[in-house]
Amino acid sequence: MKKYRSLHTISLGLIILFSIITMSSMNSCVPSKAVAAKTGVQLWSENCQRCHNTPSPTTFSPEIWETVGMHMQTRALLTEAERDKIVEFLKSAR
């Protein structure tokens, strides 16, 4: 019986240890404040190539980039602020 009790203590300790490790690694899921500080160029280079080649800013006229921005905002699940930054960059870089 005594043997079982110490096993129990060890496994309880392991469970607590793993919970602490899991909880500390879950912190990485919280969006960092750095995201809000990202520029349009950064957001464009990080997001638009997840599904296809990153489109060059010269591909479309500023008017078309507005439409593409709205379309790709829903595809890429971007916030409005992120979309605006990317579209601003695409329009200005031609």
Ligand code: HEC
């Ligand atoms: C989640 C996947 C995904 C992401 C991320 C994504 N796209 Fe797309 N994109 C697509 C798909 C799929 C199409 C093909 C048209 C359609 O069915 O929507 C497309 C088509 C396009 C087109 C062709 C014209 C159009 O509007 O259909 C352009 C330009 C474009 N994407 C630009 C971008 C830009 C700029 C970004 C970054 C803000 C981006 N995409 C991010 C999936 C994505």
